[in-house]
Amino acid sequence: MKTTNLAIIFLLIVVPFYLILDMRTSDQKLVNRLEAQYSAALHTAVQDAAFALNQNEYQENEASYQSSKYFNANKEAAIETFWKTMNLNFGAGEDPVAQGALAAYVPVVAVTDYSGFHIYAFTEYTDAGGNKLYKHEWKPEKPYAYSDQAGNSINFTLDSYVTAYEASTGTWLKGYRKELEGLTDIALLNNEKQFDEMRRRTIVNAVQKDVAYFINQHNQFALRLGSYYNFKIPLIPNEEWTNSVDDIGIMAFIQGLPVGHQFYNNYAFGSGRIIKKNVVYGAIDESTGLKYYYRSNYQLNMRIEETFSSEKEAAAAGYMPVDRIYRK
Incomplete structure (x- = not known):
């Protein structure tokens, strides 16, 4: 066989593979870019929502002098801010159809408040015309409840304040653990280390359980809406869960968002007190x-790529102060 024929055969075999590989490489680059963009959008939405948790109309709902962790979390302001940022950064804008489509990929949003947590998830309801509809709604607040084998029960908070039932005397106790130490038969209140470990474990387990339940329930609603993606709780390190219960905060999950031939799945945690600092x-x-870089309280029409704790970090990453725009 002539050399030219071999070359032609070689090209016929190699070129298609090269073209396919080049297409897949281009697709993967697009996927990576979109995933980075979506991650920045999700984290920004959660951070903005966490900041809004602290926006209370009444002074008595702000942090108590007794505890820096006592807030009445403004979950309504938080979820409104969350969707506003999500719709803006995911391109849904003011389009209700696009907003509804985006919402279908958010199975659960959870807010950890001082003495309990709130779940925001899809709910089925029937409209005036008898049609079944689905939309996100707040579920009733759940306490951080614990009970032991002796019949004692404790409602924890984000610090050491408790409401406890002492089974041996049939009495209710309220106060900080230190104040109740030695005055009760509830063993957990008499051991600071065990108390703190159980408090954190109880809060994390309670939130995890409900998040998993409502993500699983979201599968049923998604199936009726024509989606065959299997929503499930992501694998989150225990350390990240534990850190999330230090202050009031918000967590959001997004799953099943098509990106090329793949699906985008992610989650984000935001602490109200941390976000209240410099972002x-x-x-x-x-x-x-x-x-450019700018503080989160600015409202500018730019595509957010990253978040930093200080202007110095942003500058080190190659961003310029936004006021340079106005110096021109």
């Missing part, structure tokens, strides 16, 4: 392609 956005001005 700096690193964003891109799409009209110029330039990178």
